[in-house]
Amino acid sequence: MKKNAEINATPVCQVRMQAISDAMSLLSGKWKFHILGTLIAGNKLGFMDLLREIDGIGSKMLSKELQDLEMNNLVSRTVMDTKPITVEYSITKYGKTLSAVIDELANWGIEYRKALYKKN
Amino acid sequence: MKKNAEINATPVCQVRMQAISDAMSLLSGKWKFHILGTLIAGNKLGFMDLLREIDGIGSKMLSKELQDLEMNNLVSRTVMDTKPITVEYSITKYGKTLSAVIDELANWGIEYRKALYKKN
DNA sequence: GAAAGTGGTTTCCTATTGGATACTAACTGT
């Protein structure tokens, strides 16, 4: 008998699978969660602020990731008419809807570390 | 004046940042969420079952990702004494603690798609 | 006039990721 029955073939699972793919494609990479988390915590931050806040990131990656996030309407970029010119990055209303995901992930990570500690 | 004040330098933020890094290092890659989600939905599944359920994955990636997940105690692998030999993969008790994260991510992805649809 | 701050871009390089294909090895059903 040939097997081809699938759990994931049910419409509800198909939707879930696609939803996960969607979310991952927006949030993939090493830095996006860090950038979003920092912007959620920090309200309005300049490029150099972010560079200082996010330990280990370089200007190339920061610039690229910010562009990605801006394209997907998770982060807004505003050039201020100051001298020298400054840029304000902030989380959008829409980006804030990710708070729950980020919190869950962070809390899970914290529990993970506790569990590791107990083991040894 | 040299700037070096940091939001993320506060202990609570340091812990959060590390927690996010920890979680991401276990869950990185294109397939881990799909595998975990399928195993949470499907209870016990064989290698070929997973290969069929998860659309697009190849045996090499599935094998590698399962090994990663097993090493981190999120998935268990049991060789059954059948002929031909079969292997049962299932989510561990510990892996189940990721349900909330996966659900949040999936729900966010679903809302994201709805929002896109409304826009156009 | 030199240093340091603003916000990036460009180039070069390596490491990792991931996909396609073929293969093994044992067993079952026709």
Added chain:
DNA sequence: ACAGTTAGTATCCAATAGGAAACCACTTTC
């Protein structure tokens, strides 16, 4: 005998991710 099942491994290749360093243009401060 032969196709199909089980669970992977091996090999090769292309694409992407990501880091280091240099550089740019502009302005303010020492």
